[in-house]
Amino acid sequence: MQAILATLGYVLSPDGSRVLMIRRDARPDDIHYGKFNGLGGKLEPGEDVVAGMRREIHEEAGLDCTGLDLAGTISWPGFGRNGENWFGFLFRITSWTGDPHTANDEGSLHWVEVTDVLAGKIPMWESDRHFLPLVFAGEPAVFHGVMPFSAGQALSWNYTTP
DSSP states (O other): OOOEEEEEEEEEOTTSSEEEEEEOOSOTTOTTTTOEEOEEEEOOTTOOHHHHHHHHHHHHHOOEEEEEEEEEEEEETTOSTTSOOEEEEEEEEEEEESOOOSEETTEEEEEEEHHHHHTTOSOOOTTHHHHHHHHTOSSOOOEEEEOOEETTEEOOOEEEOO
16 A cells, blocks of 8 residues: 655643644645644654654744654545555644644644643544544653545544554
């Protein structure tokens, strides 16, 4: 399977109670329009996943990551606008320096209570509700999942932990 390689990061507040998320509200043609999401994007050629995550957080939020934990990986076959396959490396950003931007080219940035994210109180991909409890677990374990998509909807969710 050929896939677009990407990162998805969840920047945590110093006490871990809030997460910095983007509300994709800048471009109405964006498949994520109106939804909250973590920060991240495609890896560049020759870039490792940690360097890519650090670059994306800096570009999107103006923060420099000093502590990153791999939360897991997810294969999203058929996720893209034209059915492209995506493979994501998900991170918890546990420490950082700088002052976060309030917005970027894709939308506005917001500190959101982790409990609100887990309770479904903010608009997001319904499919994210399957893996976010693993990302924000009190005693997290690295997970590896697969979530096939068709016509913009998740068909299933399976994961393992080593």
